Amino acid sequence: MTDVLRRGRASLAFGFFAQGVAFALLVTRIPAIQDRYGVSDALLPVFLAAVPILAGVGSVVSERLVRRVRPSRLLRWSQPVVLLALLGVGAGDRVAVLAVALAVFGLSVGALDASMNMLGVSLQRAYGRSIMLGFHATYSLGGILGASLAWAGAHWDLALWVSYLPVVVVLLPAALVGSRWYVDGDGGDPAEAADQGAGRRAAGAGVGFKVLLPLCLVMTFAYIGDSTVSNWSAKYLQDVLGSSEQLATVPYNVYMVTTLVGRALGDFGVRRFGAVAVVRGGAVVAAGGFAVVASAPGAWVGMLGFTLLGLGLCVLVPQTFAAAGRLAAERGGGPGASDAAVARLNVFNYVGFLIGSPLVGALGDAWSYRGAMLVPMVLVLVTVVYARSFGAQPDRYGGGHERPRTADVGRGSNGL
Numbered sequence: 001m002t003d004v005l006r007r008g009r010a011s012l013a014f015g016f017f018a019q020g021v022a023f024a025l026l027v028t029r030i031p032a033i034q035d036r037y038g039v040s041d042a043l044l045p046v047f048l049a050a051v052p053i054l055a056g057v058g059s060v061v062s063e064r065l066v067r068r069v070r071p072s073r074l075l076r077w078s079q080p081v082v083l084l085a086l087l088g089v090g091a092g093d094r095v096a097v098l099a100v101a102l103a104v105f106g107l108s109v110g111a112l113d114a115s116m117n118m119l120g121v122s123l124q125r126a127y128g129r130s131i132m133l134g135f136h137a138t139y140s141l142g143g144i145l146g147a148s149l150a151w152a153g154a155h156w157d158l159a160l161w162v163s164y165l166p167v168v169v170v171l172l173p174a175a176l177v178g179s180r181w182y183v184d185g186d187g188g189d190p191a192e193a194a195d196q197g198a199g200r201r202a203a204g205a206g207v208g209f210k211v212l213l214p215l216c217l218v219m220t221f222a223y224i225g226d227s228t229v230s231n232w233s234a235k236y237l238q239d240v241l242g243s244s245e246q247l248a249t250v251p252y253n254v255y256m257v258t259t260l261v262g263r264a265l266g267d268f269g270v271r272r273f274g275a276v277a278v279v280r281g282g283a284v285v286a287a288g289g290f291a292v293v294a295s296a297p298g299a300w301v302g303m304l305g306f307t308l309l310g311l312g313l314c315v316l317v318p319q320t321f322a323a324a325g326r327l328a329a330e331r332g333g334g335p336g337a338s339d340a341a342v343a344r345l346n347v348f349n350y351v352g353f354l355i356g357s358p359l360v361g362a363l364g365d366a367w368s369y370r371g372a373m374l375v376p377m378v379l380v381l382v383t384v385v386y387a388r389s390f391g392a393q394p395d396r397y398g399g400g401h402e403r404p405r406t407a408d409v410g411r412g413s414n415g416l
Helices: 002-027 030-037 044-065 071-091 095-127 132-155 160-181 190-201 209-240 250-273 275-295 299-313 316-330 334-366 374-390
Strands: none
Touching: 002 030, 002 071, 002 095, 002 132, 002 160, 030 044, 030 095, 030 160, 044 095, 044 334, 071 095, 071 160, 095 132, 095 316, 095 334, 132 160, 132 250, 132 316, 209 250, 209 275, 209 299, 209 316, 209 334, 209 374, 250 275, 250 299, 250 316, 275 299, 275 316, 275 374, 299 316, 316 334, 316 374, 334 374
């Protein structure tokens, strides 16, 4: 059973990594995509908004699908679709082809994100200690690699399909092979698979929205902060803090690297201090980062603020997924309820992404970009108020002070 869990953990980590590469290759080549298809500046926001909206739809559909099929199966087939849709974006020659490819990408990304985090939550419960941040660290690593490959493609003026094809050729078969070792909520125990299948179909409403609301707000606020960095850091450094165009590209890279570092080390912090303390600490550090950015006298101080943002925001999303799964299990819902809770929570990933960039842009135009940075700062600070929502039985799975009995590791008797 230990070998089953280890293989499941490694294969899922690769799935997170592949998704990070694919998503970064899409979002960092948006100008090239716009040029290839001749999309106007007025139409581009429609395409960009459609992807997270459809991803939210995909996540909602996933909640219903996992009542009948195991999350591992959903992940096994949604990941190749994401990669093929990415290739379709790069290989098309008409706007209609782009629209279809982005629609498929958005729907499949929603299913992929939801099912990946379902399996991550179930594996964390099977391990009996925090490992969720590690999965998201591999996603960050994939994002850094994808952004680097995108830079190389732009630098050498490669056609989009030439940039995307080698990545798809490598990642798609590797993901299919790795999917053989995915582990669902039963921890790989065939004796429980039939019972859990019935449990998934009977999950129904699982954890109600009212119970999940604090976690949904935290997820939304975290992604408002993240989208603020990804969409406005370069413009802010150049237009507000007076940096060069070249230096303005650095903050997002610094943010991604510190996100990777924070997530790679975050599980140790959760095991040592508990999820509540880590979430509160992350929220305070992130709010401090926004404060530094808003008050920075120059570019290098602003860079320090974006560094703090990466270290603070990086812990919030993985711990929110883990808390949703734990909350569902504590209410006796079993794997079906936990999977439903993760799928519902995942929708607010896209809600935050849709709100964040337009919110900061509108406030920046109407007021000032320094003032606009204070809004995500306040929203992230609200997370401190909701941090206790991460503390349901905090030491049992989050703090590492009480490990499950050996007989329960990898089994579904405690919900997953």
